[in-house]
Amino acid sequence: MIITFIAYWIIALPIGYLLGFTFKMEVVGIWIGLLAGLTTAAIMLNLRFEIKTRNLGLN
DSSP: OHHHIIIIIIIIHHHHHIIIIISOOHHHHHHHHHHHHHHHHHHHHHHHHHHHHHHHTOO
């Protein structure tokens, strides 16, 4: 839940707003912001998975 909050509300939303409205990229900027948020979530979830499996000794 914390990972998705960070990825979508702290990363994706501000980037999408800045690119879409401030830099006048419109819908493309919003999609780039969403892409940045999804990429951030994927990286953070992968790191979490690696840490959890390392703690279990499965690696």
